[in-house]
Amino acid sequence: MPIPTVLSVAGSDSSGGAGIQADIKTCQELGVYAATAITAITAQNTTGVQSWQGLDASLVRDQIEAVLSDIGVHVIKTGMLVNADIVTTVAELANTYRVANIVVDPVMASTSGTALLSAEGQQVLVQKLLPLATVFTPNLPETAMLLNKPECKTVAEMKAAAVQLHKMGPKLVILKGGHLRQGEAIDLCYDGQAFFELKAKRLDRKHTHGTGCTFASAIAAELAKGAKPIEAAKKAKAYVTAAISEGIPLGAGIGPTDHAAYRRLGQEGGCN
Ligand SMILES: Nc1ncnc2c1ncn2[C@@H]1O[C@H](COP(=O)(O)OP(=O)(O)OP(=O)(O)O)[C@@H](O)[C@H]1O
Numbered sequence: 001m002p003i004p005t006v007l008s009v010a011g012s013d014s015s016g017g018a019g020i021q022a023d024i025k026t027c028q029e030l031g032v033y034a035a036t037a038i039t040a041i042t043a044q045n046t047t048g049v050q051s052w053q054g055l056d057a058s059l060v061r062d063q064i065e066a067v068l069s070d071i072g073v074h075v076i077k078t079g080m081l082v083n084a085d086i087v088t089t090v091a092e093l094a095n096t097y098r099v100a101n102i103v104v105d106p107v108m109a110s111t112s113g114t115a116l117l118s119a120e121g122q123q124v125l126v127q128k129l130l131p132l133a134t135v136f137t138p139n140l141p142e143t144a145m146l147l148n149k150p151e152c153k154t155v156a157e158m159k160a161a162a163v164q165l166h167k168m169g170p171k172l173v174i175l176k177g178g179h180l181r182q183g184e185a186i187d188l189c190y191d192g193q194a195f196f197e198l199k200a201k202r203l204d205r206k207h208t209h210g211t212g213c214t215f216a217s218a219i220a221a222e223l224a225k226g227a228k229p230i231e232a233a234k235k236a237k238a239y240v241t242a243a244i245s246e247g248i249p250l251g252a253g254i255g256p257t258d259h260a261a262y263r264r265l266g267q268e269g270g271c272n
């Protein structure tokens with residue numbers, strides 16, 4: 001492959017701030033070629049998800065095979081996977097084509113609370129996809145669901161949860177603390193040996209639609225360029241922090257982040 005390439009397997013967000021659209025914009029901004037396999041079409045905007053439909057797993061399979069058998073990719077990044085059949089399809093094809101790196105963002109629900117992955121899909125994600133993951137990026141509500149525990153409220157609780165999530169198979173767990181109520185936005189990384197905190201000032205911004213997708217795709221993009229997982233995570237943190245700092249006031253609700261902010265502001269707009 002002449003340039004770093006990511007395949008995003010995710011849902012379409014009509015409002016353009018999350019899902020496939022966030023993934024393409026992020027990869028493009030970071031100098032990485034983005035291919036896509038769409039799992040679902042959502043009708044959503046800054047106020048929530050109005051309706052959505054998943055695609056047949058066979059059509060998702062065809063999209064992934066079309067890309068992997070011809071173009072090839074350095075990294076697969078997954079977002080909304082809808083159900084167990086689609087999760088299984090991704091895991092099978094990633095194995096068959098020996099994809100070097102997989103970034104799993106376990107999109108279970110939209111910010112507004114619409115379920116985007118079935119209960120069976122969650123189980124199969126744990127059984128089949130997490131053991132293949134290079135990087136796994138759950139947020140606090142997703143972690144609570146996966147571990148069947150109350151939501152973490154402190155960094156100490158996040159550490160204990162990260163250890164449990166690591167046992168599910170991913171090489172690096174990044175437990176996102178965007179939902180933790182404190183002055184810093186701390187994401188806790190754990191690779192089975194040591195903890196590492198990605199820290200940035202918590203920004204008092206309203207327009208945060210798609211932050212999770214944007215962060216995970218930035219990690220995927222950096223891995224595609226050859227970065228080690230922890231280095232990819234640091235760069236992704238700077239990228240998403242800059243995007244949040246310049247959130248765009250579109251629509252009546254929670255608007256999108258600015259995917260071009262990191263290019264304009266560089267590190268100054270990102271991590272401190
Ligand atoms: N207000 C904020 N200020 C700074 N960083 C933030 C803020 N909110 C989220 N982040 C950061 O954004 C990244 C994404 O985390 P977050 O917890 O928002 O993901 P998510 O809940 O999966 O996103 P989504 O809302 O798209 O589902 C993390 O690095 C997190 O620390």
Ligand SMILES: Cc1ncc(CO)c(N)n1
Pocket residue numbers: 010011012013018019020042079080107109110111209210211212213
């Ligand atoms: C399609 C899609 N994927 C992920 C999210 C989570 O932000 C969303 N709102 N929509």
